[in-house]
Amino acid sequence: MDQTGHTTLAEWTPGDAAAVEAAAIAFRAELDQGLYAVVSTGEGHAEQVRELPEGAELVILRRPIAGG
Amino acid sequence: MSTAPVLPETAAVPWRPRLDAARLRRRELGWTLSTLAHTIPFIAVAVVMLYLEPLSVPVAALALVHAWGIPALYANRGACVVRPRRRGGEGPEEVALGLLGDLLGHEARDLHARTGLAPERGALGVWLVGEAGALLVRPGGRRVDCWCVKVDAADLPSADRTAHLLLALREDEAGFATVANLAFSGGTWRLRHRLAGPMRPALAAARAAA
Numbered sequence: 001m002d003q004t005g006h007t008t009l010a011e012w013t014p015g016d017a018a019a020v021e022a023a024a025i026a027f028r029a030e031l032d033q034g035l036y037a038v039v040s041t042g043e044g045h046a047e048q049v050r051e052l053p054e055g056a057e058l059v060i061l062r063r064p065i066a067g068g
Numbered sequence: 069m070s071t072a073p074v075l076p077e078t079a080a081v082p083w084r085p086r087l088d089a090a091r092l093r094r095r096e097l098g099w100t101l102s103t104l105a106h107t108i109p110f111i112a113v114a115v116v117m118l119y120l121e122p123l124s125v126p127v128a129a130l131a132l133v134h135a136w137g138i139p140a141l142y143a144n145r146g147a148c149v150v151r152p153r154r155r156g157g158e159g160p161e162e163v164a165l166g167l168l169g170d171l172l173g174h175e176a177r178d179l180h181a182r183t184g185l186a187p188e189r190g191a192l193g194v195w196l197v198g199e200a201g202a203l204l205v206r207p208g209g210r211r212v213d214c215w216c217v218k219v220d221a222a223d224l225p226s227a228d229r230t231a232h233l234l235l236a237l238r239e240d241e242a243g244f245a246t247v248a249n250l251a252f253s254g255g256t257w258r259l260r261h262r263l264a265g266p267m268r269p270a271l272a273a274a275r276a277a278a
Contacts, residue, residue, distance in 0.1 A: 001228040003156070005163020036076060038235045043173065044189060046238035047073060060167075062232045064077050067249035068149070068200055068216035 001062060014054045027052040027059070035061040075236060075243030087245040092192060096211060099253035103139050110135035139258060146214030146252025147262035149201025152184055156225045164225035171234060183270035186230055190241040194274040197237060199229040205256065209275035212256045217248035
């Protein structure tokens with residue numbers, strides 16, 4: 001999620017090793033920037049992930065929150 | 069050993085004990101006692117003055133205004149946490165709304181479209197997530213807690229700011245409430261008066277669901 005609404009950083013399919021590798025690199029670069037990766041795990045639930053989950057349909061990168 | 073997920077942002081507030089239902093109840097009790105401490109002395113002053121000197125009606129009325137007004141100011145602070153912020157460009161807002169809509173169910177998406185608040189049921193009650201804060205309607209619907217919490221990026225579209233908070237809440241509800249600042253806790257009726265008109269249906273829906 002960013003100023004444009006959201007940007008697709010990478011797309012992959014589990015069988016495509018090159019795409020997965022490229023997605024994993026992009027994923028790691030965003031985490032290094034301080035973002036958190038979240039995967040929806042059913043209605044009302046989400047889980048933070050630290051490695052690219054190859055089987056996930058969607059991984060969302062979110063920024064840290066803080067008390068206002 | 070607990071394997072429950074912990075919101076990483078809680079590491080930034082190590083002095084705060086992790087919130088749970090019992091701690092939240094204690095904090096709410098503190099708010100109730102604080103409200104009484106602000107209210108009762110002014111009511112007592114009004115009563116005593118009228119008893120001693122019936123002509124002191126204006127002063128007694130002033131004391132009663134204070135008794136009403138101070139909790140109302142706190143409620144106003146609570147309502148401010150979900151006050152809409154400045155909108156970004158129309159294009160990014162629409163894109164962000166699409167992503168937020170994907171995260172919400174049909175009814176929640178409809179409520180967000182009408183009120184700007186995204187409902188989310190949690191273990192502590194029913195949440196209404198806004199751009200820079202969230203309301204927690206407690207079970208029974210008579211009390212609401214207002215939490216000031218935001219994503220540190222003012223340039224994001226408003227729906228994106230809501231989505232960030234919603235995802236963090238879904239990751240770890242107790243951690244979310246630990247990171248957030250409690251701006252107000254009190255009667256739902258008191259907050260309702262201070263809430264922007266378009267947002268009131270969301271509060272009513274959360275009360276009904278809580």
